[in-house]
Amino acid sequence: MSNSYIQLLEERDIKATAIRILVLKAMFEFNRAFNLPDLEIKLDTVDKSSISRTIHLFHEHQLIHSFDDGSGSIKYSICSRDCHCSMEDLHAHFYCNYCKKAFCLKNISVPKFELSPIMQVESVNLVIKGYCGQCSKFAT
Template identity: 30%
Template sequence: MQEAAIITLKKHELSVTDTRKKILQFFLESAGALTHADIEQQMGEAFDRVTIYRTLQTFVEKGIIHTIPSADNAIRYALCKDNCAAGHHHDDHVHFLCNDCGTTYCLDHVSVPKIKLPKGFTANQTDLVVSGVCHKCEA
């Protein structure tokens, strides 16, 4: 069943290609966020590395996925919720990064508090990243 992926692609005015379907499907099936490496591994030899880069880029531009800040070097991508439109600053997320297994969780139910900024500063997006140990990895 990959209807959902196709519908999402069409909704965002993207051609429906094999690569896009498979990668989007992978996101839909994954609980957390994915790095480029995760996807490359999962897809095996099926697609060129370059294609994956470009697909992720496209998805970000169209507002299908968004990037999650992290202190380590890896860019993580996660599905946007429906109300998340391209170009706009999205709804602000709270993310949890497990230091043990490396999984990134989107904590949708927790809301990001408003931060009071110094004069002259304008907030556009607020990212809150909590790192620690997730429920699967606790001793």
């Protein structure tokens, strides 16, 4: 099992270390987007600065992408294997107003925009908000 994590890391030119494998495994276990506190809680035996350094490294090497779901903290999600975090790879995200979880909508690409020639897109944040269908909508 850890072989596939090693392979994923190496595909992104990241040297596989025990801590990086551990963090990557934890990321896969979420099945949703996560933020730094989510990982800190899940990996409570791991030093917080190592977790944060690992997130930055993974982000730099495009193993994960980040987005702003409007909750006030940056969320991260694991990239598809063929993702290069280019404009073509940008997709919408869903934020559940009830359970506060965010998910990738990888099959919904962000639309192309006609901008003035002097403008250049650097990022697009397309977040759809609503009820995820999985949580208890009326629990407060």
